[in-house]
Amino acid sequence: MEPELRLESSLWVGNKRYRAVLTGWHFNWTEVDKKNREKKTIPVAEVVGVEEGRIDVLPRKSVEDTDKDFTGPLRPHRLLVFINPFGGKKKGRQTYHSLVAPLFELAGISSHVIVTERANQARDHLLKKDLTGFDGVVCVGGDGMFSEILHGLIGRTQQEAGLCENDPAVTLQPCPLHIGIIPAGTKVYLCNRSYAGIVQYLPADPVLSSPRDRTRCLSGSCPKSPLGLSPSAHLADGTGDLILVWDTHPLGFLKFLYRHTSTQDQFDLPFVEVHRVKAVRFSLPSGKEVEAYEETGAMSGGIDEERVYVETVSRNGSQQQLTERGTEGEVTNEQKTADLFLCGLCCSKAPAVSVWNCDGEILPFTEILCRIHGQLIRLYARGIEDGAVVDNCNEENDLNV
Numbered sequence: 001m002e003p004e005l006r007l008e009s010s011l012w013v014g015n016k017r018y019r020a021v022l023t024g025w026h027f028n029w030t031e032v033d034k035k036n037r038e039k040k041t042i043p044v045a046e047v048v049g050v051e052e053g054r055i056d057v058l059p060r061k062s063v064e065d066t067d068k069d070f071t072g073p074l075r076p077h078r079l080l081v082f083i084n085p086f087g088g089k090k091k092g093r094q095t096y097h098s099l100v101a102p103l104f105e106l107a108g109i110s111s112h113v114i115v116t117e118r119a120n121q122a123r124d125h126l127l128k129k130d131l132t133g134f135d136g137v138v139c140v141g142g143d144g145m146f147s148e149i150l151h152g153l154i155g156r157t158q159q160e161a162g163l164c165e166n167d168p169a170v171t172l173q174p175c176p177l178h179i180g181i182i183p184a185g186t187k188v189y190l191c192n193r194s195y196a197g198i199v200q201y202l203p204a205d206p207v208l209s210s211p212r213d214r215t216r217c218l219s220g221s222c223p224k225s226p227l228g229l230s231p232s233a234h235l236a237d238g239t240g241d242l243i244l245v246w247d248t249h250p251l252g253f254l255k256f257l258y259r260h261t262s263t264q265d266q267f268d269l270p271f272v273e274v275h276r277v278k279a280v281r282f283s284l285p286s287g288k289e290v291e292a293y294e295e296t297g298a299m300s301g302g303i304d305e306e307r308v309y310v311e312t313v314s315r316n317g318s319q320q321q322l323t324e325r326g327t328e329g330e331v332t333n334e335q336k337t338a339d340l341f342l343c344g345l346c347c348s349k350a351p352a353v354s355v356w357n358c359d360g361e362i363l364p365f366t367e368i369l370c371r372i373h374g375q376l377i378r379l380y381a382r383g384i385e386d387g388a389v390v391d392n393c394n395e396e397n398d399l400n401v
């Protein structure tokens, strides 16, 4: 039997002492008290950086002869950072410089920061400029900025592979660069008006998984929604969960949102449905379709000639809604909609004209087709590429995540 390798060293961070122990393949940092008793173990993934050398803390911290090789092959060395200076109530720049940049410095990560000067600058940069030497791209902003980064990187990857990004027959190539998200956005729920809409979806195989099968990968988990928007949604398995919130009073919608903060089943509400899907189409109904729906309760349609359920004409329209626009004349679809619903808290009269928006971002199209592409992008995030979490998912549901 081979002798077990055991290396030990100590590290002080402030007034806390940590003991690093490497035994065989396991490496742990353990906080120890003055009597050398172990307090808690910190997984190595949580250690931002380790510096070796002589450290002078006062008058200014300086480290000589440092060796920061700790970052290792899985950690980034160079990042491209985009900051939207107007996103998230204009706090993006401050958030980055006060919270994120110091951590990058500690971890020995260099970054090239671009503060955007116009919409779509980040997307255009990723589509056209040289990205050699970067391990990943970081987005400091809200959903709109993330969407720019996502489309820029996906577009660039397909361009380089000679593929047409918008051809539904093409299998898109995964992006080589990771994406990091520093959230600095805003979430506007109660100021939306509701309109009629048609939701069609292509169901995923119910034998493999379902949204209420109680498996857990914690996709989309965050402090405000500890179990994620759909707790049994799986990471990167080529399916997504479609949550439909039917027409309800805004307080009902608020109740649905509030459920995400607790461990209560957020789908156990009479106006909420959830489906595991591979594709979703959202479109405006014609006047005839609205009438047909009102008579029979169903419509027909298809996504790529595959079998599709046309599920609902929802005046709430789930996450996709129309918003008011200041100028008149371009979009007249609201004339075709039935029973316009006004939320009552912030809307007092029907808008004259409207455009689609998706979570606040204006969409130039009235028909939206979403397809789930499994494993197209890689994220810097806790858990997602962590073997333990993936194992847990596989063990419970035998899915290739």
Ligand SMILES: Nc1ncnc2c1ncn2[C@@H]1O[C@H](COP(=O)(O)OP(=O)(O)OP(=O)(O)O)[C@@H](O)[C@H]1O
Pocket: 083, 084, 085, 086, 087, 088, 089, 115, 116, 117, 118, 119, 120, 140, 141, 142, 143, 144, 145, 146, 148, 184, 185, 186, 187, 188, 359, 360, 361
């Ligand atoms: N310098 C800029 N000037 C104007 N618009 C910008 C600039 N940089 C980015 N944008 C655009 O602003 C839009 C909104 O940005 P972002 O999503 O970061 O912020 P937000 O609206 O506060 O957040 P959320 O989308 O979560 O509500 C994005 O669509 C982006 O394209």
